């Protein structure tokens with residue numbers, strides 16, 4: 095049952111201070127029905143805002159990202175946010191070119207001993223997601239992509255020009271949305287949610303959520319069965335949220351008419367029915383030896399073999415040049431270490447970071463001669479059921495409990511649309527700006 099209606103007081107608790115929780119808080123404070131004197135918005139974050147993937151992602155935005163029912167909206171909202179709040183200066187928003195680069199790496203001696211551990215693609219460059227790219231241009235790189243050594247390039251394919259692709263610095267973007275939400279009345283609490291508390295409510299049977307099985311097929315019989323009965327049935331309703339305050343270690347319970355579960359890879363720890371888990375991915379940041387033009391590159395680099403006979407690989411690091419004279423590089427995902435207790439406990443395998451540095455150094459002197467500033471790892475929130483790419487956005491079947499999680503490799507891109515749509519669900523009773531029935535968590539919960 096939707097807890098819509100903009101008249102009654104709302105106590106909204108958002109669990110998770112990643113980009114999804116912060117964007118939701120931001121758009122709730124921007125909703126025309128939001129009144130800070132009447133409504134309360136509390137973001138409860140376990141460790142620190144943007145401490146997980148939201149502060150360690152690449153930050154690429156693309157019109158050809160997925161899912162297509164929210165991407166166009168979100169891409170536009172990113173531009174609106176940047177214009178309204180000075181995003182260019184504040185979080186490095188800019189339009190950027192994007193391409194597929196195929197190259198042979200060099201400097202075999204530097205690369206000796208690198209393991210070619212099998213990895214999981216983060217999924218951003220799935221062939222089917224690319225739209226309207228130009229044909230391979232042979233070995234010809236765009237002229238201004240002069241920080242990649244041209245003699246090593248096997249091919250370059252444009253995936254997006256300034257109309258299709260943009261970027262933000264995810265950490266600053268997330269922090270800024272939280273700050274803007276706070277400036278408009280939202281509260282931030284640093285504490286770990288231990289429990290969502292529910293009340294049993296009995297009421298006449300209401301129209302059930304769309305009954306769709308895991309394969310996506312609607313069950314024709316369910317709605318007719320339910321609508322023909324007038325008996326009452328028992329339901330659960332979110333009532334409050336209990337967290338352990340980080341500073342005082344005290345357990346605190348806050349009332350909640352609406353709970354938004356935006357805990358990324360940790361979502362299932364609080365709501366076990368959520369089919370969401372985490373995929374670890376490493377990344378590094380580098381201050382290049384000289385200025386670099388704005389490009390986001392998906393690569394396929396054949397690494398020289400340790401035996402000096404031919405090439406092996408390829409490896410596929412993603413390379414993003416950022417406006418603050420920073421190069422960000424991320425690698426494939428791995429399932430070697432389970433999602434830890436908190437973002438602060440994420441294990442960084444330094445050798446994986448060193449592999450990334452060696453791989454990208456092998457095709458760029460700007461990188462090779464640059465300075466490594468950060469080696470890090472984080473977890474992407476991914477759906478662990480086949481046939482659905484996520485995210486899951488909307489009601490859960492428990493009154494007042496909403497989910498916004500499983501954004502996989504496009505959470506930065508899709509956060510503004512997610513936040514806006516949730517604000518509509520909470521204040522207007524339904525999503526208005528996009529048709530997101532396909533993302534309804536009740537389809538699979």
Ligand SMILES: Cc1cc2nc3c(=O)[nH]c(=O)nc-3n(C[C@H](O)[C@H](O)[C@H](O)COP(=O)(O)OP(=O)(O)OC[C@H]3O[C@@H](n4cnc5c(N)ncnc54)[C@H](O)[C@@H]3O)c2cc1C
Nearest residue numbers: 110112114140146148151152153154287358504505506507
């Ligand atoms: C290497 C890499 C590169 C990426 N590149 C891009 C990109 O270029 N473009 C793009 O669009 N996306 C990208 N992504 C994806 C993007 O980072 C994620 O989809 C997004 O950050 C998910 O945000 P979130 O808020 O759902 O999760 P998170 O950022 O994980 O935030 C969840 C928060 O919930 C908190 N939390 C957990 N449990 C509790 C609890 N019990 N109580 C309170 N708080 C809790 C955590 O501390 C955490 O801060 C990338 C991801 C990775 C890993």
